[in-house]
Amino acid sequence: MSVGLVVEEQIRVRYAETDALGVVYYANHFVWFEVGRVSFLREIGLDFATAEREGISFVVAEATCRYLAPAHFDERLIVRTWIEDIGQRSLTLSYQIVNHDTGQTIATGKTIQVFIDIGNHETTNIPVKARELFERALSD
Amino acid sequence: MSVGLVVEEQIRVRYAETDALGVVYYANHFVWFEVGRVSFLREIGLDFATAEREGISFVVAEATCRYLAPAHFDERLIVRTWIEDIGQRSLTLSYQIVNHDTGQTIATGKTIQVFIDIGNHETTNIPVKARELFERALSD
Amino acid sequence: MSVGLVVEEQIRVRYAETDALGVVYYANHFVWFEVGRVSFLREIGLDFATAEREGISFVVAEATCRYLAPAHFDERLIVRTWIEDIGQRSLTLSYQIVNHDTGQTIATGKTIQVFIDIGNHETTNIPVKARELFERALSD
Amino acid sequence: MSVGLVVEEQIRVRYAETDALGVVYYANHFVWFEVGRVSFLREIGLDFATAEREGISFVVAEATCRYLAPAHFDERLIVRTWIEDIGQRSLTLSYQIVNHDTGQTIATGKTIQVFIDIGNHETTNIPVKARELFERALSD
Numbered sequence: 001m002s003v004g005l006v007v008e009e010q011i012r013v014r015y016a017e018t019d020a021l022g023v024v025y026y027a028n029h030f031v032w033f034e035v036g037r038v039s040f041l042r043e044i045g046l047d048f049a050t051a052e053r054e055g056i057s058f059v060v061a062e063a064t065c066r067y068l069a070p071a072h073f074d075e076r077l078i079v080r081t082w083i084e085d086i087g088q089r090s091l092t093l094s095y096q097i098v099n100h101d102t103g104q105t106i107a108t109g110k111t112i113q114v115f116i117d118i119g120n121h122e123t124t125n126i127p128v129k130a131r132e133l134f135e136r137a138l139s140d
Numbered sequence: 141m142s143v144g145l146v147v148e149e150q151i152r153v154r155y156a157e158t159d160a161l162g163v164v165y166y167a168n169h170f171v172w173f174e175v176g177r178v179s180f181l182r183e184i185g186l187d188f189a190t191a192e193r194e195g196i197s198f199v200v201a202e203a204t205c206r207y208l209a210p211a212h213f214d215e216r217l218i219v220r221t222w223i224e225d226i227g228q229r230s231l232t233l234s235y236q237i238v239n240h241d242t243g244q245t246i247a248t249g250k251t252i253q254v255f256i257d258i259g260n261h262e263t264t265n266i267p268v269k270a271r272e273l274f275e276r277a278l279s280d
Numbered sequence: 281m282s283v284g285l286v287v288e289e290q291i292r293v294r295y296a297e298t299d300a301l302g303v304v305y306y307a308n309h310f311v312w313f314e315v316g317r318v319s320f321l322r323e324i325g326l327d328f329a330t331a332e333r334e335g336i337s338f339v340v341a342e343a344t345c346r347y348l349a350p351a352h353f354d355e356r357l358i359v360r361t362w363i364e365d366i367g368q369r370s371l372t373l374s375y376q377i378v379n380h381d382t383g384q385t386i387a388t389g390k391t392i393q394v395f396i397d398i399g400n401h402e403t404t405n406i407p408v409k410a411r412e413l414f415e416r417a418l419s420d
Numbered sequence: 421m422s423v424g425l426v427v428e429e430q431i432r433v434r435y436a437e438t439d440a441l442g443v444v445y446y447a448n449h450f451v452w453f454e455v456g457r458v459s460f461l462r463e464i465g466l467d468f469a470t471a472e473r474e475g476i477s478f479v480v481a482e483a484t485c486r487y488l489a490p491a492h493f494d495e496r497l498i499v500r501t502w503i504e505d506i507g508q509r510s511l512t513l514s515y516q517i518v519n520h521d522t523g524q525t526i527a528t529g530k531t532i533q534v535f536i537d538i539g540n541h542e543t544t545n546i547p548v549k550a551r552e553l554f555e556r557a558l559s560d
Contacts, residue, residue, distance in 0.1 A: 014451060014454065014455055014458075015299055015300065015305070015454055015458065016299065016305050016307060016451045016454060018299050018300035019295055019296065019298050019299065019300070020295065020298035020299070020300070020302045020303075020352075020353055021197075021199075022300045023300075025295070025296050026170060026174075026200045026203060027167045027168070027170035027171050027174070027296060028167070030166060030167035030170065031167050031434060031436045034166075034167070034434065034435050034436060035434055038434075038435065038494065059161075059207070059210075060166045060207060061206065061207055062204070062205070062206045062207065063166060063204070063205050063207075064202070064203070064204040064205075065202070065203050065204075066201065066202045067199070067200060067201055067202065067203075070199075072300075073300055074458065152315075154311060154314065154315055154318075155314055155318065155439055155440065155445070156311045156314060156439065156445050156447060158439050158440035159435055159436065159438045159439065159440070160435065160438035160439070160440070160442045160443075160492075160493055162440045163440075165435070165436050167436060171294060171296045174294065174295055174296060175294055178294075178295065178354065212440075213440055214318065301477075301479075306450060306454075306480045306483060307447045307448070307450035307451050307454075308447070310446060310447035310450065311447050314446075314447070337441075339441075339487070339490075340446045340487060341486065341487055342484070342485070342486045342487065343446060343484070343485050343487075344482070344483070344484040344485075345482070345483050345484075346481065346482045347479070347480060347481055347482065347483075350479075
C-alpha cells in the first residue's frame, strides 16, 4: 500500500486522559488524532496563517475511530498520520496509534476535513497551493 | 423509520467545550454521545452493577460522528439516543444532537459497543437479560 | 455569614470526567466552577455581549480548589456560587460543590476574575453597570 | 531561593486545550501541572506500583493556579516542578509554566498531595522510603 508521507508524533498518556475503567477514555483518541494532524500539516508546510489571510479555513466534517486495544496511563504512543484521499473540497486523513514500546496497534481512524470560505461559510475548493502540498505528500 | 425507543438528554454547552475557532471542539461530541448513552441505558433499566457482578462489561469498539453545524457556548442541545442494531456480541447505538431552540441538527453519530468477559478479556455474547432489555427498547 | 445571592446549578458526573482512580479527575472541578460561574452571572443579569461591545472583558487571574471528598460517575452534584469580594478591578467568586443526594461537601473553591480593556489588554475598573449588579447580588 | 531539584517537562499546546477566547482554557493548566508532577516523581525514582502494593496512595487535597499570561495554540511551553514543602502526611509541589521560546511566565501554581492508607481511606504518614526520596530532591 502506498500512502505517501507518514508523519509520526509521540504522545505520553496523561492521567487526565484515563477514565474509571483504568484505560484511556474513548474521546481522547480524537484529541490525539488532532495532535497527529497538526504535526502532519506542519510537516508538509501548510501555513494556516497564510490560508486564513486568503479567506480559507477548514473544519472536520466527519471523524471515526476504531479501538483495537486499550491505552493506559504513562504509556508512550506514536500517532501516525497520512493522507487517505484528496477530494475537490475535502481532505481525508488516516491515523494509526501504536504503543511505542510493544508496537501494538491501539486504534485506527479517519477524519474528513472540508474547506470553507470564511466570508460566506460555504464549502469551497481546496486552495491551489494547499492542493499542491497535499499531492506532493501523497506521492512521497 | 422505526427506531424504537429514543431517549433525550439535555446538554448546555460549557465554555470548556469550545475551542479557538469559537465553536465546540470536535472530540466533545463523543462526550455528549456518552451522556446520551448513559441516559439511554439507565432508561431501559440496564443495571451495570449487576452486569459487572456477573462478570460482563462492554467497551466502545468503534465511534463515528458527522458534524453538520457548529455548536456554540451556552447553547442548549438535545442528545437523542436509540438502538441501531443488536448483534451477537455487540450493540450499535445511534445519536442525533440538535439545537434545543432552533431544532437544527448539530451532529449525528454511532458507537458500536462490544461485550467483554471480565475474567479473560475476550468478547462474549450479550447477556440474556441485557439482550431482552435491548430488544424491548428496539420494539418500543 | 452573609454571602448574598447563592446560585445553584445541577451537575451529573460524566464518565469522561473520571480517571483511573475511579473518581473525578481534579481539573474537572474547575470546569464545574465555570458552570456555576456562568449560571451565577446569567442569574444576576450580566450581559456579556453588551459588556464586550463596550470593550470590557474579564479573565480568571487565580483559581483554587480544596478537595474534601471524591466524586464518582453518575452522581448528582450541586454547584453553589456566590460573590466573595468585589474589588476595584476584580471580582472574587466562591464555590461549594455538594453531593445532591447525601449533602456531603465534595469541594470548595475560589476564582478571582480581573477586568480587561479589550483595546489595550490592560486591567481596568469594573464597569459601573456590572458593579451595580455585583453589589446587588452581594446584598441580597 | 533554594528549591532543590527542578524537573522540566515540555508541552506543546493542543487545539483541544484552547477555548472560544482563543487562549488555553483555565482548567488545562492543572492538567499540565499533573504532567509536570508525574515527570518529577518519575525523575526522583518514586515507584507508585511499589507504594500501592504497600497499601499507600496519595490524592490532591488542594490545587491553586495563578494565570500570568495567556497560552495559545501550538506554543511550546515548559512545566517546571519542584518540592515546596514536605509535611508529616502531605507533600506540597510548586509549578511554573513558561513559554519555551519567549521565556515569559504563563502561570505558577501549587498542589498539596495527602497520603492515604488504601485499606481504611484515612490519611497516613508519608512512607519512609518516599520521604527519603522527597528529602533528597529538596536538598539537591
